Amino acid sequence: MDILQLTELTDDMMNSSHDDFNDFIETALNNDLYDLFRLQSVRDMSSLSSITVDELTAVLSYDIVELSSIKRILGFVSTDGKFHLRIGFRVTLQRLISLIKSKTNSYDNLIQQFALLLFILGGRNCYEFLRLNLPAALPHISNVELLMRNNEQRILECEFRFQLIKEYYQSNNCNYVLSSEDATRCISRIDYVAQSNIFIGFSSYLVN
Incomplete structure (x- = not known):
């Protein structure tokens, strides 16, 4: 198998991870590039849809003794x-990333939005069953999760975004x-949210 001769990645290829992903990289590329993916701890195909070749090889620009051998081989x-x-x-590498991105974007935007809504309202088990x-x-569940991660909107506890709702319905x-109460998760302890750098789970103040 040669990555330059492939015109499209199959669903099994796109959903590969860990050992299956390593076997694909070693077969479709070569052992030298396989070492690069192992070095960067890239373990699944879908994670490559949001990076570039320069980002993948950026670590090789640093003067690290352990990287001397792979730097001599790759460049x-x-x-x-x-x-x-x-x-x-x-x-x-550009060919591989191009195939992954084209496969990720193969679904119409409306279908992606519908899949995202279905995943949010129905949950993981319901979505996977359908x-x-x-x-x-429907897109693979890893692609739906990628859509959610790429969304810049962060939901914060006790924050009401009425202006955003107004702009949306206008x-x-x-x-x-x-509207309805979001009861997808009940917090029974104090949790730390890294994205917003706050602790949640405390009793909220009543503000008129």
């Missing part, structure tokens, strides 16, 4: 200390809003 180091990836390896019984109709020409 050259100029007198100013900058690492230059061999053109053959760059083309191979996806398995409707072959190729843009969609909607006059009614139905």
Whole structure:
């Protein structure tokens, strides 16, 4: 199998992780690039949809003794200390990332939004059940989770975004809003949220 001869990645390839992903990289690319993925702790195919070749090889620009051997194999180091990836390896990596991104974006935007809504309202088990019984109709669950991670909106405890709701229903020409309590998770202890750098789970103040 040669990555340059592939025109599309199968669903099994896109969903590969850990040992299956390592076997694919070792077969479709080569042992030298496989060492690069192992070095960067890349363990699944979907994680490559949001990175570039330069980001993948950025670690090779640093003067690290343990990387000397792989740097000699994958490229050259100029007198100013900058690492230059061999053109053959760059083309191979660009081809792999291009195939992954095209596969990730193969679903229409409306279908992706519907899948995201279905995952949020129905939950993981409901979504996986429907996806398995409707072959190729819905994106893989890892792609839906990637859509959620790429969303810049952060939900904070006790924060009401009425202005955002107003802008949304005005843009969609909607006059009614139905709301309900989010009971997807009950917090029984104090938790730390790294994204917002706060602790949650305390009793909220009553503000008029």
